[in-house]
Amino acid sequence: MTVRDALNAAMEEEMLRDETVFILGEEVARYNGAYKVTKGLLDKFGERRVVDTPITEMGFAGVAVGAALAGLRPICEFMTFNFAMQAIDQIVNSAGKTYYMSGGNVPCPVVFRGPNGAAAGVAAQHSQDYAAWYGQVPGLKVVSPWSAEDCKGLLKYLHMYSNLCFTPQSAIRDPNPVVFLENEMLYGVSFPMSEAALQDDFLLPIGKAKVEREGSDVTIVAHSKMVTHSLEAAELLAKEGIKAEVINLRSIRPLDIDTIKKSVKKTNRLVTVEGGFPAFSVGSEICAQIVESEAFDYLDAPVERVTGADIPTPYAKNLEDLAFPDTPLIVKVAKRALYRTN
């Protein structure tokens, strides 16, 4: 199943189960979404629940927040998270803080989703990873899925506490706003789905990472598309007799630091991989949390971050290719952690 189909299935199943779930965004209805993630949903649910909006990010993000504050469960699609910067006040200040500042009176169960991170050949303003940005904000939950299974289980989880009746406040459901960071390059990628993942009650909890590949020599922590490269790197490392453990973060906030610590205590080496910029990045945070914890004593090598280059993303293809981590780079850095290379 492709990532696109998994996201589509997750939304369809949740909309069938819960009347209050609806989708809004630019071109999500008649056009089926800029990346066709909402394909067919207009026909199935009608235009009251799949809503095309004018091109105003701060507008439809604000409408989504308002609808959530009034008891609906909106899924707000951004054509890309690059455009969501025009709506970041609504995401951070309105969605992220209203529950707290209203003393728990007003939950805001909204999902902001769309492609995040660098795509290909779209230059600096369309090639940015927002995981670290949103990961900073108390009150938001931030998810960065990799596989089709991740996408289905995590997106559905967001609605598991919802109820059917319209009430301005309800204590029984998870009232948290979630930023759901997809990756454009992964939409068309197929992943095997387990029998369980195909069921309509398949859920993955937010805040738990997944060990995608077990190993004992070095821990590689990645999220989103970088999980693909990390697994490829682990395969190459295996040919040289190096057993790399690959952790798919899945959730940026809350960060599952326990799983990483456990792995570091076993492998004594840590490499983080991401498509975002290096400064104040997800990897920086992981590194900081590890050195602040008892896992620090288990490290046999410096922690190293593999990240995007610290420049506005180049447009020229040769430079763009060099600006983001690839499989050989991860191999090289993992070996460096093992003192097998410079």
Added chain:
Amino acid sequence: MQVLRRATLTSRAVRTLQSARRWLQSPSLTTERHGYLPDSQSPITPELKFFNSVTDHGGKIPTYRVLDGVGMPIDGAEMPEISETFARKIYENMVLLPTLDTLLYNVQRQGKISFYVTSYGEEATIIGSAAALAPDDEVLGQYRESGVLLWRGFGLDNIVAQCLGNEEDTSGKGKQMPVHFGSPQFHFLTISSPLATQIPHAAGVAYAITRSPRRGKNCAAVYFGEGAASEGDFHAGMLFASTIPSPTLFIVRNNGFAISTPAAEQYHGDGIAARGPGYGVWTVRVDGNDVLAVLGAIREARKRCIEEGRGVLVEAMTYRVGHHSTSDDSFAYRSRSEVEDKKRIDNPITRFRLFMESQGWWSKDEEDALRARLKKDVMQAFKRAEGMQKPELQEMFTDVYGGEEPWNIREQREELAGLLKKYGNDWEPWKSELERFKGKGQEWLKK
């Protein structure tokens, strides 16, 4: 064009008409000659003519008023229906609002609360609009709308508790600055500090109403100032309430100032009302210091809003007599005499009192008794609240997330628990600080 046909032809109007006619022709005639632009209702005209007004006559948008400066109905006024009881309730709330403001303003000056915003001068706009709404219409305020809550019966105790952030603060358990009220019970969404974000929220709340059994019964009413209307959120909110139809009632308090920026510098066009038709939104401008005009305008606006299920805009022209907030001294940018003149010549409370007196609904004795009673009520509420404790210590860690507590919050809570266990019973500064919390942190010391 109907307006042109019906117009009484004064000499000035004749001149206007003659020039206007050259351009306008008659739409039907123009259409017969030239037809419409495909895919639009725009009649084709061979004349090149710019326009810069939304009115039929090319002038400024008029302001609806029913009472003159001394509270007498003006000629031909379309008066809203109002009973003596209802009028008295309006008047009492109009007087209560500044009474409360004066107390809390002074309390802020004494350093007992960090911040306050008064509604001086805007009593008619706030109370008149509140009175025109149904008690269960969802209200999204900017920050100067505590009068809506007073009208709805939120009560002085709740207001004061929020400003002090004490154990009785139902708005936010002390997690918000003063005046950021909120109440699900009274259908008043918690005030959010970033300016104008409540405007698109209102379109979303109204959309949620259309998806519920309250469709056709309620609207979402959103308040904001003319300064907030310069934020992109205003335009987004108007656009969405009209394109994704939702019963959103936009109430702009044009009070002349955005902190220090005068309205004249806030926009170059004809106020905020001129923007309504740009979004296909029914619009009216009303004298915001005439409480009966506000009542009438908002009643009609609400009716249209709910019947048509789309946005309606009301621009209430008023004047902010007070400073913007306790962080502002407005005499740095406007003269005392200007403010004093406004208070004297165009006082919304006096104007309505004169109307009430002319109807035989109010007397000097009642006025004195009311003012004395309200002052006492307000003082009593404050005295009661001042002695209260802070919310429970536990509340420091609640409401960041709903559902299961994430590890990063648990870690912080456990850290405090450990410290309290170690020092809470023994270290004097902590011991005395704990006394200020509801429950005195006792359950933490036991842990």
